[in-house]
Amino acid sequence: MARAFRDVLQEKEFVVTAEIGPPKGTDVSRLVHHIELLRDRVDALNVTDNQSSVMRVSSLAACRLILEHGGEPILQLTCRDRNRLALQSELLSAWVLGVRNVLCLTGDYVTLGDHPEAKPVFDLDSVQLLQTVGRLNQGQDLAGNNLEGATDFLAGAVVTPEADPLEPQLIKFAKKVRAGARFFQTQAVYDLERFRRFMEQARRLMADSRLATEQSATGPVKILAGIVLLTSAKMARYMNEHVPGIMVPEHLIQELAGAEKGKALQVGIQIAGRLIRQIYLDRLCDGVHIMAIGREERVPDILAEAGLG
């Protein structure tokens, strides 16, 4: 049986989580295969919530499958598709089904996905969603009604270390800590010098007296660096051009471009492993969150490259 992520986060020196995406359709065989492959290799598995605004099996259903297969799930919950009633209902349902960790996100905009005509919701934002989790944890809903049975979620959030400009991002980061985020999983980082500077700023913020009070009861906020597996030079360039907040340095793109034919993915795995190794050795932050988008079966290889396999 997997250990509670809450305990792992406070006790383990270097935490590793990975992301898996639910299927579009009812065939969960690949998902289950990924769960079985990864459940003992990482500390928790995030499940995306209609990732990139593409309609799929819900995060909650996949989280339940993770529990049934002996893993520790982190429910990703976005504000895109649900109003405050549906969000709270989803959270209560997740708790009832055994999910104990939730990552609160804004969510991509609907026009980016496969149902671009859909009505976007965004009734709450990610900070307000974190506060909502806090309310449910205290046995009340957003309207102040008492619950018959409270939740006790560990809430997490995301932050983009490469955001430009960074200052508004840092202000929101501090709000998320105040709103109850106990861990952060960052957008992808590739330039570790820049990430080091981000961490210095984040740590300064967390030492702020108000945020320190927030953390006194539950232990320090943990930050896991996002690692997105690069599969080719083309993919890296695409992300630089089209994915805000991601900056793959040119030397890594050249490294991928220089790979032998058919070996770019192998080079991408080496790069990811190297980044993780460096973050671990330099203790840049408290762990990593691996996003192998569609290549979940290669996560063990990344961990082996990092010397954590």
Added chain:
Amino acid sequence: MIVAERKPLEEIERMLADAERVLVVGCGTCVAVCMAGGEKEVELLAGQLRMRAEAAGRRRRIDRVTLTRQCDREYLDPLAAYVDEYDVLLSTACGAGVQLLAERFDGKLVLPALNTRFIGVAEGPGLWSQRCLACGECLLDRTGGICPVTRCPKNLLNGPCGGTNHGKCEVNPENDCAWTLIYRRLEKLGRLDLLDAIQPPKDYRPMTKPARVAHPAFQTGSPAGPK
């Protein structure tokens, strides 16, 4: 003001179907300023419809009139004298004007020639952009006069999402990120402290449709009301 755009001519023709007597009714206020449904645009639309009717060998009478405002009953009344001469009233007002026209002349088929887009401002010659969602609970005091409810596609109240991209919005790179604008404006004003407070979830009750506003002076029982 209300900003609108004319529907494609093909769509307007489809709506008109086989109507033989058409009165194009313009509006001299917002939609005249945004060059979608004022006197000039009505003249152009009537001309285009006439030409197409002639080219198709179709008998169709197309007349035009432009009212000061279509969203005020008093300006609609003069039409009563001759509205019976027409099968169809084709309105180039915003959606509100079209509806009041249809309400005033409820025995007539009233058709919309425009798509109403938003409440906005003139950004430059021939360019308008949205500024207000009419949410009924203005929060511009907290955001340096820049509305995140309108200008952020996700109506975020507590800062930018991860899609902010060098000051632009990932949803439409032509648009500035509202939260980058807000940050810069408050920085300039020396009021970044306004970003400190966590904004609570918005109350959407004022947006319950259809909304109504009654001026206190006109409410019965009000000391300033009708005697």
